[in-house]
Amino acid sequence: MKKLSTLILASVIGGAFTLGFYKIALETPQETTSKEATMPTYIPATYTANKPIATAAIEGIDFTNAAEKTVNSVVHVKNRATSEGGSSIYDFFYGRSSKPRVREGSGSGVIISPDGYVITNNHVIEGADELEVTLNNNKSYPATLIGSDPKTDIAVLKIEADTDLQFIAFGDSDNVRVGEWVLAVGNPFNLTSTVTAGIISAKARDLNEFDQQNQSFLQTDAAVNPGNSGGALVNTNGDLIGINTAITSQTGSFVGYSFAVPSNIAKKVVDDLLEYGDVQKGVLGITTLNRNSKEAIEKGLDQVDGVYVSGVEKDSGADKGGLQSGDVIKKIDRVRIRKFADLTGYLNSKRPNETLNVLVDRNGSRKELKVTLSKFDIFEVDFLGMKLRNISAENKEKYEISNGVGVYELKAGSIINNSTDVRPGYILTEINGIKIKSISDIAKLKKKNIQDDLEKITFLNGKLEAERYIFRD
Template identity: 55%
Template sequence: MKKFGSLLLVSVFAGAITLGAYKLFLEKPNYAVIQEDNGAQLISTSYTPTSAKGAGINEVDFTMAAKNTVNAVVHVKNVATSKGPSSIMEFFYGYGGSQTPQVGTGSGVIISQDGYIVTNNHVIANADQLQVTLNNNKTYDAELIGTDPNSDIALIKIDVDRQLPYLAFGDSDNTKVGEWVLAVGNPFNLTSTVTAGIVSAKARALASLDQSFIQTDAAVNPGNSGGALVNTNGDLIGINTAITSQTGSYVGYSFAVPSNIAKKVVEDIMEYGNVQKGILGINTVPMNSPYAVENGINEIDGVYIAGVEEDSGAYDADLKEGDIIKNIDNVEIHKFSDLIGYIASKRPGDELLVTVLRGDERMEFPVMLKERQTIIIPVLGFEVKNLTEDEKKAFKTKKGVKIIGVPETYRNYGFEGKVLLSFGDEEINNIQDAKTKFGRISRYDRASITMLNKKGEKERLIIQ
């Protein structure tokens, strides 16, 4: 009996230990949250495992993207010589003394193994000498290949005897709001600086700039201009360009030219020597204008067509005033910056499928982009257009551009309607030619222009 009691006691203890071990190690818990009200419900909790590091930034690895990017981002130095007077006495009595060198700095991104570098136009503007310093501290003189002030993109090149690390352009159209990004550049001359943030917005318009930007909260400061904006895969999705700040330094958001626009500009410069800009040929109404508010246009989701230009792709496709553009090539269009951002990556001759809302009917139109026929030239502010065949015959010329609009300053000089033939000794062939040549004029330069009036007489004018 005593022996039986001992065996029973051992069995009870063994069972208790076994049950406890099962409860502690093997049984899955099944909790429920009880709402303390009359209609209480049982809500099963999720048992999906979570990382011990937690969700969000700790889950993202920036190291490989940063490692691959820093060696492809360079330091760009712009050395310009001041040609203006340095004192009030020199202003009135002339100047010819020592010229003052001015140095500006920024960043650039190597986009090919043989030394092509993309940067911002404002980084290299008015440079007498360009120098590029790689991440290994080697410095090279750089050559300006071409530039597009409208998009603020420039292409420069260095001659090297070895293959360089470079970044390939990514597809900025596939970038998503909330996606992690890195900004790499040289703020305040601090080389190889990497900052992280997210894409805050896409197709962001800035003031009166006819451009569409990626907005990010990655820290960007003076010196970052021309640097790389990359995703966590290391794809180049933008060229860091601007900040909006009352102090001139980073305050929480910055802006980059989308890679699809930068890539198109670079390809145009390399293939054509200038940027091929296609236009749709429509006019719109500013969203916050009194007319837009009074007519409810500011509440429209899409782009309202207020007018269609003759001899444009939109005109040929039969788009109408009052149509609302909703979609282009399956890309949703919510505002004007969406529209210009997409078209900026296209060329004249490209065909787009434009979806519009006409009344209550949704309609699709194939639209061929055409080359812009008018442009405003720098410094003078003249609006000029390419000559038609009839105008070439009327003025008896094969070259030149016609002046169709002038600023108020020149309104009484009779320039309107004349043909602008040359800048100095260089002939002007088209509107892009005129824009490039007049873009060389600085504040203190003198230059002559030759015009042709309706009588076929040539007129020469000195401008300063």
């Protein structure tokens, strides 16, 4: 037993000696490395030494001021539309009448004047029988539709409040810079007074670039969801720089990108609706080559930095100002033009008869031209789902046509598209026996609401043969 105790004691002493030697001989000279997992700290390439690294990048940016200035000026827009209720076979047998159904929708809006003018999206109020605006203090008012423009998706409402309202001033969206901080304010999912932050991700974004639908949006990564439509996009000063309009998503909810109508375009539409009742569109009077078209690719023009002018309308502002086919527009006033959406985005903020400084590249040399915008309906007008344009004097003489306007596009589902054989390339010559010489004649008839008393339209087909269509109630 004594021998066993001695043996155990010797083993313990030997083990301790061995462990101590291992710690001293093998571990002591090496650096100690912590096994605790930590996130790396990234330091900006340029920073102020005596300031906390976490806040150096956003020093001087105060989101709270912008939020406080805007949250009470963004409203909840509710629309109601009544439709006939569906009927079933049971209604027929039991003599029951179907009840009207009330559809409700909602979005956002922005108060832009103390006397109650509100800007929102056209799609927020489209088809509504009743409109209601609820302020951030939960007071609700019936709203009147002043006017709307489906092409820019902008609408103007009016409410009659008891006192002057807090409003947001328009900022200059042309001065917005990519990377600039912005706030989106609105009512997503009926959650009132919601503020999200992000940056401007891109400017002059065209969501239908291949169709050239004259869209030019500000793109941001500030979270925008259903219900935000019509709400405010503001900078850190609280200035209105855009009207939140759309998101790109496969789920219907925000996934990182949203789009806003630039404030310069929105303000111009509002001013036109209040002053004229419709949008006054100014055009240069040129045709352009879509950089994605086969012709552009074959000619090597798909990589052009600017907008390629493929044609100039006779007697247009572009024609009188000296623009020529083959010119590449590089800049208008102070705005750089790199693609079609840059051009249309700037022009959509201008009116007819405004004069612009247009910088073009012509055969490798730069020329600055002064161009006065023409009125849009000098060149094109929409009527009964048709887009109509004037026919040049040369073509009238060539085809021995005394009067008429050309059909160059038909809207799907329109009465002309569904009820006739008319196709792009046809020539509209008479309406209710009235000869049509130019699209200004169409514009005059539209003002008289002739589409409500439509009796007969005459066209020339591709073989220049007359086709008459009679419309009856």
